Amino acid sequence: MKGKNKAGKHQRKGHKRITRRKxxxxxxxKKPNTARQYFSLSPKNQETWDSIGHVISxxxxxxxxxxxxxxFGLDRNTVIRLGRSALRKQKNGxxxxxxxxxxLRVVNVLSTGRKEVATxxxxxxSVVGGHWAAVQRYLQTGDDSALLxxxxxxxxxASGKRHLLLTDLxxxxxxxxxxxxxxxxxxxxxxx
Numbered sequence: 001m002k003g004k005n006k007a008g009k010h011q012r013k014g015h016k017r018i019t020r021r022k023x024x025x026x027x028x029x030k031k032p033n034t035a036r037q038y039f040s041l042s043p044k045n046q047e048t049w050d051s052i053g054h055v056i057s058x059x060x061x062x063x064x065x066x067x068x069x070x071x072f073g074l075d076r077n078t079v080i081r082l083g084r085s086a087l088r089k090q091k092n093g094x095x096x097x098x099x100x101x102x103x104l105r106v107v108n109v110l111s112t113g114r115k116e117v118a119t120x121x122x123x124x125x126s127v128v129g130g131h132w133a134a135v136q137r138y139l140q141t142g143d144d145s146a147l148l149x150x151x152x153x154x155x156x157x158a159s160g161k162r163h164l165l166l167t168d169l170x171x172x173x174x175x176x177x178x179x180x181x182x183x184x185x186x187x188x189x190x191x192x
Contacts, residue, residue: 031082031104035118035158038106044084046106048074048082053125055079056086060097086122103162109155110135110166114180117157124155131165144169 002135027046031052032038036048051072058068058080063134065087069079086101105125109117110132119125131153134146147167154162175181 014155033104033120035104035106035116038118039102048078049104050106052079052083053103053122056083056097056101056103059087059095060099065095078105104158109163110175110181111163112166113175115163117154117155117163118159120158121156122133127153127155127165135166135172138169139174139181 013095015070020141030037030043030050032041038049041049052072055065055072055074059065059069062077063071066076080095083101083103086098086103087095088098089095095181100120101122102120103122104118104120105122106116106118107125107128109115109128119128127150133148134150137146138144147169150165152169153165155165156162164177
């Protein structure tokens with residue numbers, strides 16, 4: 001006589017229940033390759049994707065994968081699955097970050113105002129991060145020396161468009177007075 005087990009599979013009476021293993025594809029989203037795909041993700045999934053980029057950066061700075069993943073509340077396997085192209089497996093089985101990667105990052109570039117820009121080059125994202133750090137240093141201390149190295153510099157987005165980084169002190173002061181220059185606003189959705 002046949003019956004149904006909890007998984008919905010038929011089984012013969014007296015036989016062990018057939019159970020299904022959870023699929024390894026139990027992730028809520030596929031990694032985005034374009035800005036359109038990124039913005040179609042839910043805010044929670046955008047935050048998870050942003051954290052993947054942060055974890056890769058931390059690994060590049062010397063933190064181990066498990067520690068970096070834990071710091072951002074991610075599972076090690078999630079980082080490996082979604083950030084695999086940015087990682088290299090060593091002979092000892094540990095994962096390290098490649099020197100550069102092409103993971104999509106959506107960052108806020110401070111140009112003529114604040115613009116959300118998608119880039120597929122970790123070096124471009126690092127330039128944007130360095131620029132934001134220089135801006136914050138200027139706003140907090142009045143020291144504009146770090147901003148000088150960004151004068152005339154541009155970052156290139158995923159579509160090849162170049163964006164001039166803002167170094168004009170009067171404009172930075174104006175934007176700071178308007179309250180749009182917090183470090184958290186560096187990443188897209190920073191106001192989340």
